[in-house]
Amino acid sequence: MELKVWRRDPRARLPEKASEGAVGFDLFALEDQEILPGEPTFIRTGLVIEAPRPYAMFVFPRSSLFRKKGLIFPHSAGVIDFDYCGEEDELKILVLNLREEPVKVLAGERIAQLVLLAVATEVKLREVPRPPRSISRGGFGSTGGYR
Numbered sequence: 176m177e178l179k180v181w182r183r184d185p186r187a188r189l190p191e192k193a194s195e196g197a198v199g200f201d202l203f204a205l206e207d208q209e210i211l212p213g214e215p216t217f218i219r220t221g222l223v224i225e226a227p228r229p230y231a232m233f234v235f236p237r238s239s240l241f242r243k244k245g246l247i248f249p250h251s252a253g254v255i256d257f258d259y260c261g262e263e264d265e266l267k268i269l270v271l272n273l274r275e276e277p278v279k280v281l282a283g284e285r286i287a288q289l290v291l292l293a294v295a296t297e298v299k300l301r302e303v304p305r306p307p308r309s310i311s312r313g314g315f316g317s318t319g320g321y322r
């Protein structure tokens with residue numbers, strides 16, 4: 176399977192698997208940047224990528240991102256649409272600095288990881304007159320697992 180990657184900016188570093196068993200490709204910051212506290216900020220990758228359907232791309236933080244830099248993803252994860260691969264459609268990493276001081280991100284720094292997951296693409300909705308199941312299961316702790 177192939178991932179089509181276009182370097183929109185010649186400084187961009189291509190995504191890399193850190194080890195043979197890695198699930199995600201590491202994504203690198205395009206340029207030096209200062210992330211101010213409390214302001215959702217895009218980190219540029221300089222890349223435009225097309226996912227091979229039915230595999231879609233999801234951007235997740237590296238687990239060390241918060242510990243090392245105090246950055247989180249305010250939107251939890253990035254969902255990249257299949258058609259987000261035109262000239263202007265640069266993959267970006269949205270972060271929020273939870274520290275009280277600005278945080279520096281350096282060009283070429285590993286920030287996030289790109290994961291390909293198979294998703295259903297041909298899905299039709301059918302409205303039904305009754306709940307799909309006659310008995311409700313309950314949720315939000317209803318099985319009493321935590322006390």
Ligand SMILES: O=c1ccn([C@H]2C[C@H](O)[C@@H](COP(=O)(O)OP(=O)(O)OP(=O)(O)O)O2)c(=O)[nH]1
Nearest residue numbers: 234252253254255256257259265266267268269
């Ligand atoms: O972390 C992210 C999240 C999204 N995107 C790009 C790819 C995605 O296809 C597009 C739109 O994202 P989404 O649909 O999540 O955003 P929205 O808030 O619904 O905006 P839009 O109206 O542009 O769809 O932005 C990124 O580059 N990085």
